[in-house]
Amino acid sequence: MTDLHQLKNLNKSLHLNFFRERIPTRNGYGEGLLQVGKDKRIMVLCADLVESTRVLAFKEKYPQQFIEVGVAEQNLVTVAAGLSAVGKIPFVSSYAVFCPGRCWEQIRTTICYNNRNVKIIGAHAGISVGPDGATHQMLEDIAIMRSLPNMVVVVPADYEQTKKATQAIAAYKGPAYMRFAREKTEQMTTTKTPFQIGKAQVLTHGNDLTIIAAGPVLYECLRAAAQLEQKNIHVSVINCHTIKPLDGETILTAVRQSKKVITVEEAQITGGLGGAVTEFLAEHYPVPVKRIGVRDHFGESGEPQELLEQFGFSARHIYKEALSLLGRKR
Amino acid sequence: MKQLHSIKDLQMMANIIREDIITALTEAKSGHSAGPLGMADIFTALYFNVLKHNPRKPNWPGRDRLVLSNGHICPVLYATMANAGYFPKKELLTLRKLGTRLQGHPHRESLPGLETTSGPLGSGLSQAAGMAYGLKIDKKPNLVFALCSDGEHDEGNHWEAVLFAAKYKLSNLIAITDRNYIQIDGNTENIMPLDPLDQKYNAFNWNVITIDGNDFKQILAVLHKARSNRDRPLMIIANTIPGKGVEYMENDYRWHGSPPGTVKTERAPSLEEQSSIALDELHAREAELRGKWYRQHNKLDPLHTLQSKKRT
Numbered sequence: 001m002t003d004l005h006q007l008k009n010l011n012k013s014l015h016l017n018f019f020r021e022r023i024p025t026r027n028g029y030g031e032g033l034l035q036v037g038k039d040k041r042i043m044v045l046c047a048d049l050v051e052s053t054r055v056l057a058f059k060e061k062y063p064q065q066f067i068e069v070g071v072a073e074q075n076l077v078t079v080a081a082g083l084s085a086v087g088k089i090p091f092v093s094s095y096a097v098f099c100p101g102r103c104w105e106q107i108r109t110t111i112c113y114n115n116r117n118v119k120i121i122g123a124h125a126g127i128s129v130g131p132d133g134a135t136h137q138m139l140e141d142i143a144i145m146r147s148l149p150n151m152v153v154v155v156p157a158d159y160e161q162t163k164k165a166t167q168a169i170a171a172y173k174g175p176a177y178m179r180f181a182r183e184k185t186e187q188m189t190t191t192k193t194p195f196q197i198g199k200a201q202v203l204t205h206g207n208d209l210t211i212i213a214a215g216p217v218l219y220e221c222l223r224a225a226a227q228l229e230q231k232n233i234h235v236s237v238i239n240c241h242t243i244k245p246l247d248g249e250t251i252l253t254a255v256r257q258s259k260k261v262i263t264v265e266e267a268q269i270t271g272g273l274g275g276a277v278t279e280f281l282a283e284h285y286p287v288p289v290k291r292i293g294v295r296d297h298f299g300e301s302g303e304p305q306e307l308l309e310q311f312g313f314s315a316r317h318i319y320k321e322a323l324s325l326l327g328r329k330r
Numbered sequence: 331m332k333q334l335h336s337i338k339d340l341q342m343m344a345n346i347i348r349e350d351i352i353t354a355l356t357e358a359k360s361g362h363s364a365g366p367l368g369m370a371d372i373f374t375a376l377y378f379n380v381l382k383h384n385p386r387k388p389n390w391p392g393r394d395r396l397v398l399s400n401g402h403i404c405p406v407l408y409a410t411m412a413n414a415g416y417f418p419k420k421e422l423l424t425l426r427k428l429g430t431r432l433q434g435h436p437h438r439e440s441l442p443g444l445e446t447t448s449g450p451l452g453s454g455l456s457q458a459a460g461m462a463y464g465l466k467i468d469k470k471p472n473l474v475f476a477l478c479s480d481g482e483h484d485e486g487n488h489w490e491a492v493l494f495a496a497k498y499k500l501s502n503l504i505a506i507t508d509r510n511y512i513q514i515d516g517n518t519e520n521i522m523p524l525d526p527l528d529q530k531y532n533a534f535n536w537n538v539i540t541i542d543g544n545d546f547k548q549i550l551a552v553l554h555k556a557r558s559n560r561d562r563p564l565m566i567i568a569n570t571i572p573g574k575g576v577e578y579m580e581n582d583y584r585w586h587g588s589p590p591g592t593v594k595t596e597r598a599p600s601l602e603e604q605s606s607i608a609l610d611e612l613h614a615r616e617a618e619l620r621g622k623w624y625r626q627h628n629k630l631d632p633l634h635t636l637q638s639k640k641r642t
Contacts, residue, residue: 043464064467067463067498069490069494070490070493070494072490072493072494074452074453074456074486074487074490075456075487075490075491075493075494078453078456078457078460078487078491079456079457079459079460079463079491079494080460081446081457081460082397082456082457082458082459082460082461082462082463082464083460083461083463083464084460085395085445085446085457085460085461085464086395086460086461086464086465086468086470087464088464090460105450106450106453106487109447109448109449109450109453110446110447110448110453110457113437113447114438114439114446114447115438115439
């Protein structure tokens with residue numbers, strides 16, 4: 001299979017690890033917490049989702065630093081704001097639809113405006129949550145969190161990066177939001193890949209097109225880039241794991257060469273990564289941009305792979321959009 | 331910090347705070363009147379008698395925490411803090427104005443001594459519970475006082491905190507509900523009935539004490555017991571008179587969200603005179619004691635008398 005062959009070459013040149021075991025990003029959160037938990041100021045608060053948000057191991061290892069608040073997301077974030085006021089560093093974990101979905105105003109007033117050192121973790125984000133359907137597929141979280149003053153927004157791409165991001169936001173002083181997905185995900189970073197909040201990672205270098213992505217869909221972007229390479233189209237793929245603050249410098253460097261941009265995110269195209277990138281480029285370097293995401297629509301039940309295909313997140317779809325943006329025939 | 335011990339002293343101080351509330355609101359031309367006036371006695375008792383705090387070191391780790399959940403009554407918080415020495419009294423005249431540290435609803439980072447940012451209702455008790463939880467696991471003796479309104483009991487977030495505080499037996503959490511029976515649109519029992527509120531808290535496994543929130547004897551008695559509160563969080567239901575001290579405002583819900591000079595009612599004098607009538611009425615109280623009291627408690631004159639002294 002040429003696609004596989006191309007990926008293997010890409011893999012070699014990038015020192016990536018595509019073909020290791022697939023692991024859910026949320027596992028990286030659970031393991032990251034175990035490491036940061038050595039600091040007694042770290043507290044983990046959960047709203048009746050211990051296992052699926054992967055905080056069970058933390059609860060068992062650090063019972064004194066764990067708080068169960070029940071199914072009450074407004075209380076979840078405001079108790080965390082109070083804990084932060086007395087010197088704790090709280091992580092609050094729920095599904096992204098519930099937190100920040102249910103408790104946005106509390107986050108705005110008691111965490112952002114109050115400038116509290118609280119970490120908000122939105123699990124099960126994106127369409128790939130699958131059979132639970134639209135009520136549980138959070139697509140608006142990036143937009144609503146990105147619009148809040150003082151808030152940092154991080155969307156790691158894989159297990160390893162989520163682990164590193166967990167440690168990074170624990171060390172960062174101030175409000176932070178991190179979203180991840182439910183499904184097992186290919187691994188694109190290794191233990192050696194550096195992670196710094198606000199510093200995007202350039203995975204491939206090419207002057208014909210820049211693809212900017214966040215989250216596990218990054219893998220589909222890399223596959224699309226490998227296919228485009230076969231057509232002699234050279235693509236820069238940027239892992240924009242921090243959506244706020246946006247790494248404008250890295251984006252500008254790539255876009256000055258390519259002058260064409262595709263953004264990809266498992267979220268509404270309004271206000272998310274695509275929104276952030278287009279807002280930035282419109283002010284600094286206006287070029288044609290194609291945003292791939294959910295287009296003003298709710299999700300639905302289905303298997304994760306079916307949904308990713310249906311909503312246009314597959315490598316095949318990204319490849320087609322790239323050719324169309326470049327004015328090339330297939 | 332200045333401590334006042336006798337009930338007479340506390341009453342005089344509360345009256346000065348009420349006068350300063352009227353002065354600040356009149357100058358601001360917007361803001362809430364009824365709640366701040368009704369809660370002046372409790373704020374006075376807290377800041378001048380009960381709280382461990384230091385206006386010169388607002389971040390002193392050994393302080394008790396006071397969380398104001400219903401941020402809209404902040405004129406009483408600001409007036410009390412100014413009189414307690416957190417900032418110069420004349421700054422009360424900047425309330426709600428561009429560039430002020432005294433935001434229309436409290437913003438923690440604007441003014442040293444504020445423990446939280448508040449305004450949107452129902453979130454204060456849970457922040458206070460978070461503080462109480464953190465202090466408890468660190469075995470700190472500090473108390474957390476959470477001041478709530480009755481109207482904000484309509485909010486689900488508040489009851490989530492009530493469950494939480496009971497589950498974790500946060501006996502260092504002392505909540506006070508300003509039970510004045512009014513909210514913006516009318517009487518609380520018409521908008522969304524809350525009675526019997528004490529029985530609700532009992533059923534939620536809280537200690538509950540109901541007091542007259544405008545009677546210093548009762549206020550001090552219950553607050554002095556707070557440090558020995560055990561096993562459960564404590565809810566003090568303080569029955570207060572909204573607009574207390576200004577006759578034309580008392581028990582009239584229309585003064586919930588309005589400053590002097592804005593509401594024409596049967597009891598209210600003309601709009602232009604509302605402010606000066608309120609100040610005269612408050613100032614006339616215990617008039618014969620005032621001169622002597624002011625001399626004893628240097629620099630504690632109400633703001634409007636300081637202003638008029640300057641003018642003359």
